[in-house]
Amino acid sequence: MSHFHDHSLPEPGHLRTRLAQAGLRATRQRLLILESLLLLPGHPTADDVHRRVASQEPSLSLGTVYKALDSFVAAGLTRRVASAEGSCRRYDADCSAHHHLFCTDTQEIIDFRDPELDTLIQGFFEARGLQNFQAHSFSLHITGSKLAGEKIIK
Structure with missing residues (x-):
């Protein structure tokens, strides 16, 4: 499963293929949501995805974004990642084994x-x-603080 680390625009055909392989219909809304998830840096929230998608499709509701993201998780296209407090759901388009x-x-x-x-x-x-x-499978979620000026080796 590839992840667009360079945040370049994914090919529409590639997005359609990913959705089809996951057993999901490639609707315009799902394509926009998947593209946003892949392009946003880090591990975005549904709100982050909604803000990006709403600039292209203002009528798209936050509820629709949540439903699409939940269907992506169920289909294995993305993973849900909790914040340290567990208060907000974040999403990770990289489904390879990592912590x-x-x-x-x-x-x-x-x-x-x-x-x-x-x-x-x-x-x-x-x-x-x-x-x-x-x-x-397993995934560790380690909570701490980055040291100022220190680079984390991924």
């Missing part, structure tokens, strides 16, 4: 990948043998 660092000062959510950490977590749970539970 999130949440900065309580800036409210920024930063993607974090570490194959060594993943191996440690898998080994830990294999050794524990969770009763009546089969883990399929």
Whole structure:
């Protein structure tokens, strides 16, 4: 699943294909919402997506954006990511295996990948043998503060 890190405009045909592969009809509204989700930096909220889409389609309601985003989550096109307090839902168009660092000062959510950490977590749970539970995936949500001037290695 590709993610447009450079925030360039995705090809309309590519968006239609992604929706079709997820089993969703490629309506104009869904295309606009998916495009916005892919182009907005970071992990946008439904409000962020709605603001961007409303500039092109003023009649599109926030409720429609939520419904579309929920259908994208159900279809595996995006993931829901909670803020540290869990008060607002944010969305991540990158569905590859990764973790999130949440900065309580800036409210920024930063993607974090570490194959060594993943191996440690898998080994830990294999050794524990969770009763009546089969883990399929995992994602850590780590809360803290970015240090001024420090670059986070993703």
